[in-house]
Amino acid sequence: MARQRWIATAAAVVAIGTGASYVIRALPPDPTPVADFSAPFVFGRFSVPQDNPLTEEAFALGRRLFYDPALSGGNDRSCATCHIQRLAFTDGLPTAAGLNGESLEFSSMSLVNLLWGQERFFWDGRALSLEQQALLPIENPQEMAQDLEELVRELKGSRQYRRMFRQAYGEVSSENIARALATFMRMLISAGSKYDRFLRGEAVLTEQEELGRKLFMAHPDTKVSLRGGNCIDCHSQFLTSGFRDGLDGFSNNGLDKDVDLPAGLMAVTGNPAHKGFFKVPTLRNIAVTAPYMHDGRLQTLEDVMDHYNGGVVVSPTLSPLILEADNAASPPGSFVGLRLTDSEKAAIIAFLHTLTDEAFLSDARFSNPLEGEL
Numbered sequence: 001m002a003r004q005r006w007i008a009t010a011a012a013v014v015a016i017g018t019g020a021s022y023v024i025r026a027l028p029p030d031p032t033p034v035a036d037f038s039a040p041f042v043f044g045r046f047s048v049p050q051d052n053p054l055t056e057e058a059f060a061l062g063r064r065l066f067y068d069p070a071l072s073g074g075n076d077r078s079c080a081t082c083h084i085q086r087l088a089f090t091d092g093l094p095t096a097a098g099l100n101g102e103s104l105e106f107s108s109m110s111l112v113n114l115l116w117g118q119e120r121f122f123w124d125g126r127a128l129s130l131e132q133q134a135l136l137p138i139e140n141p142q143e144m145a146q147d148l149e150e151l152v153r154e155l156k157g158s159r160q161y162r163r164m165f166r167q168a169y170g171e172v173s174s175e176n177i178a179r180a181l182a183t184f185m186r187m188l189i190s191a192g193s194k195y196d197r198f199l200r201g202e203a204v205l206t207e208q209e210e211l212g213r214k215l216f217m218a219h220p221d222t223k224v225s226l227r228g229g230n231c232i233d234c235h236s237q238f239l240t241s242g243f244r245d246g247l248d249g250f251s252n253n254g255l256d257k258d259v260d261l262p263a264g265l266m267a268v269t270g271n272p273a274h275k276g277f278f279k280v281p282t283l284r285n286i287a288v289t290a291p292y293m294h295d296g297r298l299q300t301l302e303d304v305m306d307h308y309n310g311g312v313v314v315s316p317t318l319s320p321l322i323l324e325a326d327n328a329a330s331p332p333g334s335f336v337g338l339r340l341t342d343s344e345k346a347a348i349i350a351f352l353h354t355l356t357d358e359a360f361l362s363d364a365r366f367s368n369p370l371e372g373e374l
C-alpha cells in the first residue's frame with residue numbers, strides 16, 4: 001500500500017496518494033452583507049473601504065472585540081471602558097482616564113454616525129481612517145498598552161475567535177482586528193431622535209424647540225434683523241458634526257489665548273494656521289455627553305452657550321465664522337460673542353435636547369455581548 005502523507009499549510013491541505021496529488025484549498029470566507037442596511041438620506045454621502053465591506057460577520061466580531069478586555073495588555077479594560085453606550089459612547093469624564101488613573105490629554109469622543117463627516121479621527125485628526133483609529137488606543141501605553149502581536153496570539157488561542165475571524169475575514173491578524181472594530185463603529189448610527197422624527201414628518205417640535213432650531217440654523221445678520229446662534233456654520237445641518245471637505249471639520253472655537261493655545265491639528269499637519277484647531281464633534285445625543293470641549297472644561301450646555309455668547313477668546317487662528325457672529329448691530333470694542341437673550345439660549349438648548357436618541361442609547365445590537373461570560 002502506498003504511503004500517504006498529509007501536508008497542512010495555512011492556505012491548503014495537500015493529499016499525496018498513488019500516482020496523483022489532490023489539493024483541497026480552504027474556502028475563502030463568504031460573509032453576509034448587513035441585512036436591511038439603510039442610511040438616512042439627509043445625512044449625505046458616505047463611503048466604506050472596498051476591502052472592508054459591511055457584513056454581519058464583521059459586525060458581530062467587531063462588537064465582541066469592542067467589549068473584550070483582552071484587547072488591553074492587562075486584560076482589564078476594553079474599548080467600552082471609555083466609550084459607554086448609554087452616554088452615546090463617551091465616558092462622562094473631562095478627559096479619558098489612563099491606565100494608572102491619570103487624566104489623558106483629551107476627552108473620549110462620541111462614536112456616533114462615523115460613516116459621515118470629517119474623515120480624520122481623534123480630536124487632533126491624527127488618524128486617517130477608522131481602521132487606523134481602532135488600533136491606536138490599543139497600542140498606546142497610556143490607554144490599553146497591548147502589543148498587537150501578543151494580542152493576535154491570544155485571539156488565535158480562542159476557538160470562538162478563530163471561528164469568527166475565519167467567517168468574517170479568513171484569519172486572525174491585526175489588520176482584521178482593525179477592520180472588525182471599524183465595521184462595528186460604522187454601524188453605530190443614531191437617527192431616531194425627536195429631531196429625526198420631525199424631519200420625517202412624524203413629530204412636531206414645541207414652540208421653544210422650533211425657535212431653538214431656527215436659531216441653530218441661522219448666522220446672525222443685523223442688516224436684515226436675522227438673529228442666529230451660528231451653530232450650523234460649524235455643525236452641519238442634519239448630522240450636526242463637522243463638515244467633510246478638506247479640513248473644514250476642524251476649528252479654533254475661542255477657548256484660549258494664543259500663548260495657551262494647544263497645538264491641536266497643527267501637531268499633525270505642521271501648519272501654524274492650524275494651531276488650536278480641534279475636530280468639530282457631533283451634537284447628536286449631546287445632552288448625555290457632558291462635559292464638553294476637547295478637554296471637558298465646560299460642564300453643562302448652559303456653560304457652552306455662555307462661552308459662545310460672551311466668553312470667546314480671540315487668537316490669531318480663531319474661526320472667522322465665530323469672530324463675525326454677533327446679534328448686536330454695534331459691537332462694544334473688542335467684544336466677541338453672540339449676545340443672545342436668555343430665552344434664546346434656553347431655546348437652543350431645548351433644541352439640542354431633541355437630538356437625544358433614546359432607542360440608540362439602549363439598542364441591544366450595540367450592547368455588550370460578553371455579559372455573563374466574563
